[in-house]
Amino acid sequence: MASKKTAQKTLSLAPVLDLNEATALHEKLLALKGSDIVIDASAVERVGALCVQVLMAGAKTWEEDHLSFTFSKVSDAFEKTTQLIGVEIDHLVAKEI
Amino acid sequence: MDMNEIKEIFFQECEEQLAELESGLLKLNDGDRDPETVNAVFRAVHSIKGGAGAFGLDDLVSFAHVFETTLDCVRSNRLDPGPEVLKVMLKSADVLADLTNAARDGGSVDEARSRQLIKELEALANGEVPQASAAPAEPVAKPVAAAAPPPVNDEGFQPVAFSFDDFDAAEEPPLMEMPTYEIVFKPKSDLYAKGNEATLLLRDLSRLGEMSIHCDMGALPTLDRLSPESAYFFWKISLKTDKGEDAIRTVFEFAEWDCDLEISLIEDEVAQPGEELPMQPVPFDLSILDDEPAISVGVVEEEEQLASRQQDRDAAVAAAATASNVLQMAQSATRAPAEKAAPAASAAAQSAAAQQAAASAATPTIRVDLDRVDRLINLVGELVINQAMLSQSVVENDTNGTSSINMGLEELQQLTREIQDSVMAIRAQPVKPVFQRMSRIVREIADMTGKSVRLITEGENTEVDKTVIDKLAEPLTHMIRNAVDHGLETPEKRLAAGKSAEGTVRLTAKHRSGRIVIELADDGAGINREKVRQKAIDNDLIAADANLSDEEIDNLIFHAGFSTADKISDISGRGVGMDVVKRSIQALGGRINISSKPGHGSVFTMSLPLTLAVLDGMVVTVANQTLVVPLTAIVETLQPEASAIHSFGANQRLISIRNSFCPLVDVGRILNFRAIQANPVEGVALLVESEGGGQRALMVDAIQGQRQVVIKSLEANYTHVPGIAAATILGDGRVALILDVDAIVAASRGQSLKPEMSLAAAG
Numbered sequence: 001m002a003s004k005k006t007a008q009k010t011l012s013l014a015p016v017l018d019l020n021e022a023t024a025l026h027e028k029l030l031a032l033k034g035s036d037i038v039i040d041a042s043a044v045e046r047v048g049a050l051c052v053q054v055l056m057a058g059a060k061t062w063e064e065d066h067l068s069f070t071f072s073k074v075s076d077a078f079e080k081t082t083q084l085i086g087v088e089i090d091h092l093v094a095k096e097i
Numbered sequence: 098m099d100m101n102e103i104k105e106i107f108f109q110e111c112e113e114q115l116a117e118l119e120s121g122l123l124k125l126n127d128g129d130r131d132p133e134t135v136n137a138v139f140r141a142v143h144s145i146k147g148g149a150g151a152f153g154l155d156d157l158v159s160f161a162h163v164f165e166t167t168l169d170c171v172r173s174n175r176l177d178p179g180p181e182v183l184k185v186m187l188k189s190a191d192v193l194a195d196l197t198n199a200a201r202d203g204g205s206v207d208e209a210r211s212r213q214l215i216k217e218l219e220a221l222a223n224g225e226v227p228q229a230s231a232a233p234a235e236p237v238a239k240p241v242a243a244a245a246p247p248p249v250n251d252e253g254f255q256p257v258a259f260s261f262d263d264f265d266a267a268e269e270p271p272l273m274e275m276p277t278y279e280i281v282f283k284p285k286s287d288l289y290a291k292g293n294e295a296t297l298l299l300r301d302l303s304r305l306g307e308m309s310i311h312c313d314m315g316a317l318p319t320l321d322r323l324s325p326e327s328a329y330f331f332w333k334i335s336l337k338t339d340k341g342e343d344a345i346r347t348v349f350e351f352a353e354w355d356c357d358l359e360i361s362l363i364e365d366e367v368a369q370p371g372e373e374l375p376m377q378p379v380p381f382d383l384s385i386l387d388d389e390p391a392i393s394v395g396v397v398e399e400e401e402q403l404a405s406r407q408q409d410r411d412a413a414v415a416a417a418a419t420a421s422n423v424l425q426m427a428q429s430a431t432r433a434p435a436e437k438a439a440p441a442a443s444a445a446a447q448s449a450a451a452q453q454a455a456a457s458a459a460t461p462t463i464r465v466d467l468d469r470v471d472r473l474i475n476l477v478g479e480l481v482i483n484q485a486m487l488s489q490s491v492v493e494n495d496t497n498g499t500s501s502i503n504m505g506l507e508e509l510q511q512l513t514r515e516i517q518d519s520v521m522a523i524r525a526q527p528v529k530p531v532f533q534r535m536s537r538i539v540r541e542i543a544d545m546t547g548k549s550v551r552l553i554t555e556g557e558n559t560e561v562d563k564t565v566i567d568k569l570a571e572p573l574t575h576m577i578r579n580a581v582d583h584g585l586e587t588p589e590k591r592l593a594a595g596k597s598a599e600g601t602v603r604l605t606a607k608h609r610s611g612r613i614v615i616e617l618a619d620d621g622a623g624i625n626r627e628k629v630r631q632k633a634i635d636n637d638l639i640a641a642d643a644n645l646s647d648e649e650i651d652n653l654i655f656h657a658g659f660s661t662a663d664k665i666s667d668i669s670g671r672g673v674g675m676d677v678v679k680r681s682i683q684a685l686g687g688r689i690n691i692s693s694k695p696g697h698g699s700v701f702t703m704s705l706p707l708t709l710a711v712l713d714g715m716v717v718t719v720a721n722q723t724l725v726v727p728l729t730a731i732v733e734t735l736q737p738e739a740s741a742i743h744s745f746g747a748n749q750r751l752i753s754i755r756n757s758f759c760p761l762v763d764v765g766r767i768l769n770f771r772a773i774q775a776n777p778v779e780g781v782a783l784l785v786e787s788e789g790g791g792q793r794a795l796m797v798d799a800i801q802g803q804r805q806v807v808i809k810s811l812e813a814n815y816t817h818v819p820g821i822a823a824a825t826i827l828g829d830g831r832v833a834l835i836l837d838v839d840a841i842v843a844a845s846r847g848q849s850l851k852p853e854m855s856l857a858a859a860g
């Protein structure tokens with residue numbers, strides 16, 4: 001992973017990740033395809049299932065591309081929501097960064 | 098918007114729901130077992146109940162509540178909707194309609210009837226309750242108590258109150274630990290599109306008890322194939338709760354039609370299939386999420402609604418429902434899906450939402466005040482007249498090099514025509530609501546007379562102008578009553594005549610050459626011509642030795658004060674029926690006709706104009722007057738030759754057309770435009786088809802042309818003129834009279850044009 005750090009890009013998530021944001025988030029992620037990505041979810045105040053779907057699809061895509069897809073920081077709301085809906089993100093939350 | 102307006106909207110919606118209810122029940126009655134039909138019926142009652150609760154209409158709520166409970170049994174397959182069950186349900190639908198009307202107009206309802214039906218409904222609901230066999234007396238009594246009147250209070254909204262499942266769950270806790278439910282929740286994309294949010298539903302669910310969850314991401318594609326607004330996740334949830342299955346269903350209440358939901362009670366902890374899956378326990382402390390009333394909403398309006406979800410839990414139901422109604426109305430204007438309405442607010446909102454979901458394919462509609470449409474139609478009428486005037490003055494002042502003006506005018510003419518057609522289409526409505534009302538009338542009359550009747554309706558989607566529809570209900574009601582009361586025989590007589598005990602009344606609507614034709618056929622005994630004739634003689638309607646054709650005898654029943662019923666019954670037979678029918682149909686510019694076969698029944702045929710606003714007419718000249726003859730009446734036009742004209746009797750003339758003779762009617766003479774008969778050879782003959790089916794040749798002096806004219810009522814602006822249907826304004830600004838062809842034909846049979854006489858003559 002360390003070798004790829006040069007190509008790493010960061011995506012900061014918007015505070016409100018609702019229905020309207022899903023498409024925008026999808027586009028943002030697609031644009032970042034092909035390089036390691038670090039997602040900053042520290043500002044997230046609320047997140048809906050659709051955006052979680054987009055993020056998880058992203059994680060899956062990045063995994064297939066053998067690139068790293070990690071959350072640098074997650075807000076309490078983000079963490080709780082993913083817990084609530086049974087989406088495991090622990091393994092994506094980067095501890096070494 | 099004040100409360101009364103909201104209430105008015107509620108009642109309008111009630112009407113729609115009642116229609117939905119009735120058509121659903123009738124479908125079930127015909128053997129339809131589609132769960133969606135049952136759902137539609139249930140939703141209709143449910144939403145009436147919800148709305149009624151919001152306005153404190155207790156009678157309505159309590160009846161709807163019991164009705165709903167029974168329907169719920171049908172919905173959950175605990176009660177088979179057989180003929181007997183449906184009979185009770187159809188009656189209940191009628192009572193529900195009565196209660197709604199009483200609530201709106203302040204009338205009273207037959208309380209004994211509704212009490213009786215409540216009993217019957219409860220009996221149905223309880224008869225099939227699964228617990229009944231296991232624990233016969235006690236458990237059954239409780240749900241009945243919950244469902245029975247006196248009017249349920251506001252809690253009546255909670256499905257929990259009448260649920261048998263709930264009861265089931267409530268019995269169990271003392272015996273074992275808290276039951277565990279396995280819930281499979283698969284949202285559809287629509288759920289998100291309608292502003293619902295899976296995370297919120299799951300949060301509410303987690304509040305019910307101890308919850309573990311597994312999110313199935315198997316369907317999730319990679320990013321490039323992902324459609325960001327589609328639903329891919331679905332959840333398997335294991336929930337330990339003592340609140341019962343209904344509490345779980347309540348959580349999903351507003352998303353029910355946008356997700357697949359399976360809830361099963363896991364009896365044995367060991368056999369819990371959920372254990373195979375990596376379940377993630379959901380922490381109890383979700384407080385942080387509570388501060389976010391709306392997770393996935395974009396529009397401000399939606400945010401408000403979802404926010405109100407929280408408050409509404411605590412707020413008085415009535416107030417909340419009002420809020421929701423207001424929101425709903427805001428939505429009906431914008432056509433945002435009704436799903437977004439404040440969830441806990443009112444059951445009405447919920448059902449409306451459900452219905453929306455069910456009919457998501459239906460095209461969006463708006464509700465418009467009829468007055469506005471009428472104003473528009475009037476204006477378009479003026480536009481048509483104005484355009485005609487403009488064309489005419491251009492033609493009159495035609496000089497060289499005005500072809501571009503003429504072309505422009507032609508385009509204008511086409512445009513106005515199109516605008517007119519489109520505006521007319523706004524007013525066009527299917528006859529379905531009227532037909533549906535008839536099925537109730539048939540049921541009631543059948544009940545009163547002890548006859549068994551089946552009403553078959555056809556072509557109920559045939560569209561006709563709203564005014565025509567509104568005015569159609571009354572004559573149709575009269576006729577249906579007559580058909581059942583007089584037309585059909587008693588079951589015994591029918592069996593004796595070799596027919597099935599159940600009589601059939603068939604109501605058909607169809608378009609035929611620019612008119613709507615409504616047929617009402619019964620398979621009864623037909624008209625007893627001897628009796629009719631005798632009665633007519635007794636009432637001095639005809640001379641004792643009058644020689645009348647069968648058709649003429651049949652038409653005698655349209656005479657004022659004519660009734661052959663030996664006894665005057667409640668239902669019909671006051672002798673005011675058929676003449677009133679005829680007059681109302683004629684007032685609509687329609688015709689009514691009867692044909693009857695002894696032993697086989699009678700057929701009433703009504704032919705009505707599609708609209709009362711415009712008419713395609715032939716503009717003719719008669720004795721220097723301009724008249725308009727409705728094009729629909731004209732079969733052909735011809736220039737008579739002297740050799741084809743034959744005198745007949747004192748002053749009758751016939752014209753020979755292709756080897757058959759047809760009476761020649763001088764319009765100018767009949768309307769008293771001239772004192773002596775015109776010479777047929779100098780004029781034009783219009784061959785018209787009259788009501789009785791016979792043809793007549795109307796003599797006019799010349800044909801000016803053919804055009805669409807805007808109908809202006811003579812009755813409203815002047816007074817009724819016999820032989821004249823209405824008037825119109827021509828391009829040159831002159832008023833032209835529109836001919837009432839049937840009246841002219843009738844008058845040609847020897848009677849003068851007096852209103853009552855023309856009626857008699859037509860009869």
